[in-house]
Amino acid sequence: MLFSxxxxxxxxxxxxxxxxxxxxxxxxxxxxxxAASGIYTWLPLGLKVLKKIENIIREExxxxxxxxxxxxxxxxxxxxxxxxxxxxxxxELLRIKxxxxxxxxxxxxxxxxxxxxxxxxxxxxxxxxxxxxxxQTKFRDEVRPRYGIMRGREFLMKDSYSFNIDExxxxxxxxxxxxxxxxxxxxxxxxxxISKADSGAIGGDSSxxxxxxxxNGEDTIAISDxxxxxxxxxxxxxxxxxxxxxxxxxxxxxxGIIQIKKGIEVxxxxxxxxxxxxxxxxxxxxxxxxxSTLYMGxxxxxxxxxxxxxxxxxxxxxxxxxxxxxxxxxxxIISIGHNKEKEITEAAxxxxxxxxKMNYSVLLDDxxxxxxxxxxxxxxxxxxxxxxxGKNYIDNKEIELIARNGDKSMNxxxxxxxxxxxxxx
RNA sequence: CGGGGUAUAGCGCAGUCUGGUAGCGCACUCGCUUUGGGAGCGAGUGGUCGUAAGUUCGAAUCUUACUACCCCGACCA
Numbered sequence: 134m135l136f137s138x139x140x141x142x143x144x145x146x147x148x149x150x151x152x153x154x155x156x157x158x159x160x161x162x163x164x165x166x167x168a169a170s171g172i173y174t175w176l177p178l179g180l181k182v183l184k185k186i187e188n189i190i191r192e193e194x195x196x197x198x199x200x201x202x203x204x205x206x207x208x209x210x211x212x213x214x215x216x217x218x219x220x221x222x223x224x225e226l227l228r229i230k231x232x233x234x235x236x237x238x239x240x241x242x243x244x245x246x247x248x249x250x251x252x253x254x255x256x257x258x259x260x261x262x263x264x265x266x267x268x269q270t271k272f273r274d275e276v277r278p279r280y281g282i283m284r285g286r287e288f289l290m291k292d293s294y295s296f297n298i299d300e301x302x303x304x305x306x307x308x309x310x311x312x313x314x315x316x317x318x319x320x321x322x323x324x325x326x327i328s329k330a331d332s333g334a335i336g337g338d339s340s341x342x343x344x345x346x347x348x349n350g351e352d353t354i355a356i357s358d359x360x361x362x363x364x365x366x367x368x369x370x371x372x373x374x375x376x377x378x379x380x381x382x383x384x385x386x387x388x389g390i391i392q393i394k395k396g397i398e399v400x401x402x403x404x405x406x407x408x409x410x411x412x413x414x415x416x417x418x419x420x421x422x423x424x425s426t427l428y429m430g431x432x433x434x435x436x437x438x439x440x441x442x443x444x445x446x447x448x449x450x451x452x453x454x455x456x457x458x459x460x461x462x463x464x465x466i467i468s469i470g471h472n473k474e475k476e477i478t479e480a481a482x483x484x485x486x487x488x489x490k491m492n493y494s495v496l497l498d499d500x501x502x503x504x505x506x507x508x509x510x511x512x513x514x515x516x517x518x519x520x521x522x523g524k525n526y527i528d529n530k531e532i533e534l535i536a537r538n539g540d541k542s543m544n545x546x547x548x549x550x551x552x553x554x555x556x557x558x
Numbered sequence: 559c560g561g562g563g564u565a566u567a568g569c570g571c572a573g574u575c576u577g578g579u580a581g582c583g584c585a586c587u588c589g590c591u592u593u594g595g596g597a598g599c600g601a602g603u604g605g606u607c608g609u610a611a612g613u614u615c616g617a618a619u620c621u622u623a624c625u626a627c628c629c630c631g632a633c634c635a
Binding site: 149150167277340471473504507521524533 | 568626627630
């Protein structure tokens with residue numbers, strides 16, 4: 134795509150309202166703009182990243198055998214009365230009325246809706262297990278939205294709900310989701326920990342959280358430096374532990390020592406058991422022909438929050454450093470003197486066509502501005518690889534490769550292999 | 559909701575104390591020259607100073623109320 138055609142309103146200075154790195158950089162890179170506190174518009178660049186993450190999640194969920202659906206954002210009060218949550222939930226449940234004065238809410242989650250679907254459409258154990266997911270906008274009227282997209286009121290979430298005939302089937306799905314989540318976060322390119330968590334208001338048997346380790350995380354987790362062990366300190370606090378004294382002690386699993394870290398919660402998996410199935414009378418006939426209440430699990434990923442989390446873990450003083458798999462573009466071709474120097478313009482377009490045909494997503498910076506502006510913007514928006522076409526092309530048919538990680542090299546213009554090698558590792 | 563802070567052009571800011579009809583940098587528009595680290599010169603565009611009321615001959619500036627936004631806390635699948 135041509136830079137000059139895209140709406141990428143980059144900023145030299147971060148707006149006063151932004152406090153943390155990811156929020157500042159998302160605003161400066163022209164990825165998002167605020168509509169109201171905790172409510173944002175995703176501009177083209179931000180949306181590209183969001184979609185990349187969404188697609189990784191979708192591919193892995195589909196790969197696990199889960200099925201995608203799309204549920205309504207506006208939900209009727211009646212369903213929420215069945216689980217008593219219309220009354221139990223606080224003001225974070227945004228209640229609205231339609232023109233007939235009928236009560237609705239903006240969905241903060243979808244257990245009620247999906248359970249209603251299942252109880253009305255699944256009658257036999259033979260149809261189970263089922264794992265149904267969606268990627269959809271949620272609304273929670275948070276007491277205090279903050280940090281831009283990180284803790285918004287409106288946000289994008291992948292939520293899935295499994296329906297199992299018994300506890301062991303639920304356990305199987307739970308483990309499958311746990312493994313699927315690992316694949317997802319690894320593909321996105323994040324450093325994360327799985328920690329035991331407080332299952333909170335939602336209840337249920339047990340739950341684990343996936344945390345991206347980052348300075349600006351809102352959660353405090355105790356991790357072992359020598360194993361997978363991790364636990365949310367909320368859980369320890371409720372057990373009366375003194376968190377400060379834990380740092381440096383041996384890990385309970387005997388491997389490594391405990392460190393206290395900040396984490397951003399990007400995923401949460403729960404075994405719900407019969408909780409919702411019972412209150413919503415959800416059962417099927419089992420092999421003995423008897424009605425059997427279903428076991429449920431639910432599994433969430435904060436899709437939009439992942440964008441911020443990825444930035445919190447990958448940036449420097451110049452801007453964002455996207456992990457390759459979620460970068461809005463793979464390559465930025467910086468054409469110096471584009472549309473002025475015929476040779477350069479033609480070479481840039483030719484390279485653009487070649488790389489695009491090879492299925493790379495390529496940005497061509499054709500703007501009539503100097504090299505400095507172009508490379509600064511590219512560094513800010515975090516494109517992994519820049520290809521510079523300028524004087525050196527005219528003089529001896531050479532282009533320069535500048536990776537966002539700092540690596541540089543001069544190469545013959547027809548040395549596409551070197552460019553491709555960049556994406557091999 | 560408790561505590562703290564901010565609000566002047568798209569972004570960053572000055573001007574407010576001491577009232578006199580709004581300014582700087584960047585961005586934007588036009589022209590010419592430029593093009594390998596945020597270009598130069600010249601000419602321009604853009605603001606009912608968050609909203610409302612009050613004091614005053616006169617309010618960005620003083621008074622009162624309100625609103626929005628941010629931070630800490632409480633809250634949080």
